[in-house]
Amino acid sequence: xxxxxxxxxxxxxxxxxxxxxxxxxxxxxxxxxxxxxxxxxxxxxxxxxxxxxxxxxxxxxxxxxxxxxxxxxxxxxxxxxxxxxxxxxxxxxxxxxxxxxxxxxxxxxxxxxxxxxxxxxxxxxxxxxxxxxxxxxxxxxxxxxxxxxxxxxxxxxxxxxxxxxxxxxxxxxxxxxxxxxxxxxxxxxxxxxxxxxxxxxxxxxxxxxxxxxxxxxxxxxxxxxxxxxxxxxxxxxxxxxxxxxxxxxxxxxxxxxxxxxxxxxxxxxxxxxxxxxxxxxxxxxxxxxxxxxxxxxxxxxxxxxxxxxxxxxxxxxxxxxxxxxxxxxxxxxxxxxxxxxxxxxxxxxxxxxxxxxxxxxxxxxxxxxxxxxxxxxxxxxxxxxxxxxxxxxxxxxxxxxxxxxxxx
Amino acid sequence: xxxxxxxxxxxxxxxxxxxxxxxxxxxxxxxxxxxxxxxxxxxxxxxxxxxxxxxxxxxxxxxxxxxxxxxxxxxxxxxxxxxxxxxxxxxxxxxxxxxxxxxxxxxxxxxxxxxxxxxxxxxxxxxxxxxxxxxxxxxxxxxxxxxxxxxxxxxxxxxxxxxxxxxxxxxxxxxxxxxxxxxxxxxxxxxxxxxxxxxxxxxxxxxxxxxxxxxxxxxxxxxxxxxxxxxxxxxxxxxxxxxxxxxxxxxxxxxxxxxxxxxxxxxxxxxxxxxxxxxxxxxxxxxxxxxxxxxxxxxxxxxxxxxxxxxxxxxxxxxxxxxxxxxxxxxxxxxxxxxxxxxxxxxxxxxxxxxxxxxxxxxxxxxxxxxxxxxxxxxxxxxxxxxxxxxxxxxxxxxxxxxxxxxxxxxxxx
Numbered sequence: 001x002x003x004x005x006x007x008x009x010x011x012x013x014x015x016x017x018x019x020x021x022x023x024x025x026x027x028x029x030x031x032x033x034x035x036x037x038x039x040x041x042x043x044x045x046x047x048x049x050x051x052x053x054x055x056x057x058x059x060x061x062x063x064x065x066x067x068x069x070x071x072x073x074x075x076x077x078x079x080x081x082x083x084x085x086x087x088x089x090x091x092x093x094x095x096x097x098x099x100x101x102x103x104x105x106x107x108x109x110x111x112x113x114x115x116x117x118x119x120x121x122x123x124x125x126x127x128x129x130x131x132x133x134x135x136x137x138x139x140x141x142x143x144x145x146x147x148x149x150x151x152x153x154x155x156x157x158x159x160x161x162x163x164x165x166x167x168x169x170x171x172x173x174x175x176x177x178x179x180x181x182x183x184x185x186x187x188x189x190x191x192x193x194x195x196x197x198x199x200x201x202x203x204x205x206x207x208x209x210x211x212x213x214x215x216x217x218x219x220x221x222x223x224x225x226x227x228x229x230x231x232x233x234x235x236x237x238x239x240x241x242x243x244x245x246x247x248x249x250x251x252x253x254x255x256x257x258x259x260x261x262x263x264x265x266x267x268x269x270x271x272x273x274x275x276x277x278x279x280x281x282x283x284x285x286x287x288x289x290x291x292x293x294x295x296x297x298x299x300x301x302x303x304x305x306x307x308x309x310x311x312x313x314x315x316x317x318x319x320x321x322x323x324x325x326x327x328x329x330x331x332x333x334x335x336x337x338x339x340x341x342x343x344x345x346x347x348x349x350x351x352x353x354x355x356x357x358x359x360x361x362x363x364x365x366x367x368x369x370x371x372x373x374x375x376x377x378x379x380x381x382x383x384x385x386x387x388x389x390x391x392x393x394x395x396x397x398x399x400x401x402x403x404x405x406x407x408x
Numbered sequence: 409x410x411x412x413x414x415x416x417x418x419x420x421x422x423x424x425x426x427x428x429x430x431x432x433x434x435x436x437x438x439x440x441x442x443x444x445x446x447x448x449x450x451x452x453x454x455x456x457x458x459x460x461x462x463x464x465x466x467x468x469x470x471x472x473x474x475x476x477x478x479x480x481x482x483x484x485x486x487x488x489x490x491x492x493x494x495x496x497x498x499x500x501x502x503x504x505x506x507x508x509x510x511x512x513x514x515x516x517x518x519x520x521x522x523x524x525x526x527x528x529x530x531x532x533x534x535x536x537x538x539x540x541x542x543x544x545x546x547x548x549x550x551x552x553x554x555x556x557x558x559x560x561x562x563x564x565x566x567x568x569x570x571x572x573x574x575x576x577x578x579x580x581x582x583x584x585x586x587x588x589x590x591x592x593x594x595x596x597x598x599x600x601x602x603x604x605x606x607x608x609x610x611x612x613x614x615x616x617x618x619x620x621x622x623x624x625x626x627x628x629x630x631x632x633x634x635x636x637x638x639x640x641x642x643x644x645x646x647x648x649x650x651x652x653x654x655x656x657x658x659x660x661x662x663x664x665x666x667x668x669x670x671x672x673x674x675x676x677x678x679x680x681x682x683x684x685x686x687x688x689x690x691x692x693x694x695x696x697x698x699x700x701x702x703x704x705x706x707x708x709x710x711x712x713x714x715x716x717x718x719x720x721x722x723x724x725x726x727x728x729x730x731x732x733x734x735x736x737x738x739x740x741x742x743x744x745x746x747x748x749x750x751x752x753x754x755x756x757x758x759x760x761x762x763x764x765x766x767x768x769x770x771x772x773x774x775x776x777x778x779x780x781x782x783x784x785x786x787x788x789x790x791x792x793x794x795x796x797x798x799x800x801x802x803x804x805x806x807x808x809x810x811x812x813x814x815x816x817x818x819x820x821x822x
């Protein structure tokens with residue numbers, strides 16, 4: 001019953017056009033597509049989305065359909081090629097816009113206006129259209145035309161200075177384009193709000209998302225802490241937290257401990273669990289004294305932990321209500337018995353890379369994983385015939401002419 | 409002025425710490441009536457601060473910055489002991505009038521309280537429930553608890569983070585709270601959207617670990633094909649130079665990210681075309697990447713004497729992708745953010761407090777902090793207007809200690 005409705009896709013009635021040239025926009029559109037939105041990725045003919053060239057590639061050698069970044073960011077989309085620099089391309093785009101609910105783009109600010117495809121132009125063919133512009137610095141302001149990438153967003157968003165890595169080293173940075181993804185995650189919240197608003201008004205809107213601002217909001221308390229404490233949050237604040245965050249070796253990996261679940265008696269509980277009575281020494285009795293004596297504490301805790309296998313440690317700490325963090329490799333995550341039992345990963349087949357398990361959205365509805373198991377990332381122009389002929393009614397002759405003119 | 413976007417939507421939330429409160433705050437911003445149920449037996453969030461100048465004041469329970477920024481941001485506070493029969497009865501009365509119930513207890517707690525989805529649906533068949541937990545409600549690890557930093561480890565993020573050739577490092581203390589909270593907001597808005605069309609409520613089981621794994625998609629695909637992903641610090645898998653470089657002053661840095669031959673040419677120009685940079689080894693992207701370590705040290709020599717912000721501005725003007733490493737103080741006074749009105753202020757705890765706005769703008773939709781609720785501030789209005797209790801009923805609940813507006817006498821200040 002309700003499970004079936006989920007399987008059809010919550011956003012099954014929504015049509016999305018994605019003109020993304022950056023991972024933020026691609027991820028935003030993917031989150032919508034994974035919930036069933038009928039999503040068309042529009043790419044420039046010839047080279048396509050730049051992330052098609054992003055290494056590594058399944059099989060090792062560069063190939064436009066085998067980039068793991070591209071594959072991960074473009075599930076459940078159809079793909080067409082279209083040259084927006086040509087008038088014929090623009091008029092095809094407007095035809096698609098006229099029957100779309102949401103357009104996601106991540107071009108430099110002003111580029112769509114320059115082409116005559118700004119929000120006003122889109123609205124004139126479809127007053128209900130929701131345009132989402134996700135850029136590094138937003139649509140206005142002195143930095144609007146700056147170049148950006150994930151690292152630049154981390155830096156200018158305060159994340160790089162404040163968050164990752166030890167206190168005594170240069171800023172370290174966070175892997176895998178997290179600022180781009182955070183921009184995309186904020187983007188879908190805004191899209192859903194706009195869709196609900198449109199239910200009432202029938203009117204579309206133009207949403208401006210800034211990846212730099214997403215980066216600032218990401219350590220949550222960056223600005224607030226400064227406002228209350230008058231000092232800059234800085235990376236490395238937890239460098240000496242043996243009992244609360246330090247990575248410590250186990251027999252087959254690493255783990256971080258916490259004092260959570262110890263009923264306010266962390267050293268008593270961990271001393272008993274690890275079989276190390278010296279942890280009861282008063283010099284480890286408070287958070288401050290544990291920091292002051294952190295190397296000594298680490299040298300007592302580490303040998304005990306190194307006798308454990310990760311999965312055994314997880315099972316036994318869980319049974320006692322303790323909270324730990326296994327430092328899992330992506331291989332361990334991909335083969336996790338827990339995630340397998342939950343049905344978290346969704347397998348999608350792809351002609352170039354075969355069947356792979358893709359991460360789900362992270363929530364289940366009435367026990368069902370709502371991620372659509374529709375299709376893996378599209379090949380460049382894969383759905384040209386389906387979209388241009390079947391949906392827009394172009395003849396195969398017209399399609400050939402567009403192809404010859406490199407419009408598609 | 410039209411009604412707020414989620415006007416009329418009511419959320420009851422049994423929430424603590426960070427991830428779920430961060431998520432429900434989006435709905436509160438959008439105009440939903442979000443009623444945060446609090447308990448004088450569990451005031452950790454109100455003790456968490458940070459407090460003005462690091463000192464908890466006489467009314468510490470209403471002074472913390474976390475509360476204002478996301479804990480009770482645009483929400484209402486109902487301080488109600490739902491473990492007492494009278495409190496449970498009131499809670500279920502409220503469920504009748506609400507659209508969404510959220511919690512972030514460990515799995516099983518809501519059932520013990522009598523608030524599992526089936527029980528809520530008996531009271532209100534259209535109810536949407538969302539449970540935000542570490543590992544979800546099913547599977548062998550469902551009973552385990554978490555902190556955002558342990559999720560950073562267990563989802564694979566920490567493993568991928570670190571300097572080139574160095575050990576694994578936690579990416580962040582609370583990125584996973586934040587991502588989970590964003591995912592909560594997305595899931596709840598999807599649920600409201602779906603219920604509008606089907607009329608049906610639903611049960612949402614949201615997992616922090618799984619939200620974390622969804623942040624490292626490429627690495628999950630690579631792992632299935634035996635492809636290891638190296639830790640690279642601020643370096644990049646193919647761009648070079650791409651790193652953080654020292655600038656004049658203490659702990660000042662600039663990031664530079666060269667993605668093309670043209671940008672490398674622009675950077676060479678900006679440096680004044682030094683002889684070392686003309687080396688043919690730096691002509692192609694692949695070769696630049698192979699020689700990235702020497703490129704990085706050469707660039708660092710050039711940046712080390714320069715002002716971070718001046719240099720970043722100058723490089724951008726010359727077509728080089730660059731950005732200063734900003735501190736919170738830099739951001740609060742940043743001209744770009746000022747013009748975009750991103751840094752806003754609220755009057756709170758005896759001062760004007762700056763805060764970061766939402767990173768998106770929807771015309772006509774305010775996402776500002778309009779209010780942060782004091783402990784139990786909305787006891788009376790919620791119980792009277794929503795639960796339909798009389799003044800006598802409310803007084804009786806207060807006398808029995810089922811509702812409260814202050815910590816207990818024996819409660820210690822943080």
